[in-house]
Amino acid sequence: xxxKIGYTDExxxxxxxxxxxxxxxxxxxxxxxxxxxxxALSRKSVDFFKSEATKHSTQYQRMIRRLLDAYVDAQxxxxxxxxxxKRPPRKRAGPQG
Numbered sequence: 001x002x003x004k005i006g007y008t009d010e011x012x013x014x015x016x017x018x019x020x021x022x023x024x025x026x027x028x029x030x031x032x033x034x035x036x037x038x039x040a041l042s043r044k045s046v047d048f049f050k051s052e053a054t055k056h057s058t059q060y061q062r063m064i065r066r067l068l069d070a071y072v073d074a075q076x077x078x079x080x081x082x083x084x085x086k087r088p089p090r091k092r093a094g095p096q097g
Contacts, residue, residue: 021074025052028063028070
């Protein structure tokens, strides 16, 4: 396992540059409705999101959800659009007629 890695100056071939689609942590603090799932994450990821959530006075789970929504929105051919899942409009109390 202590083999030395030999690097060369060969051309890399066809490389596709992917646009930076990830939002900054502050943009992940928006409130949105979600679906509960069970997911195991790495400790470093959870620690990062907990720290950023504290800075922005929000929940780290909400920030992770917004990050995943941004990834889905950036995929080619995605018909979902921007902003993630929307809540249905609230019914207003008042006179019916």
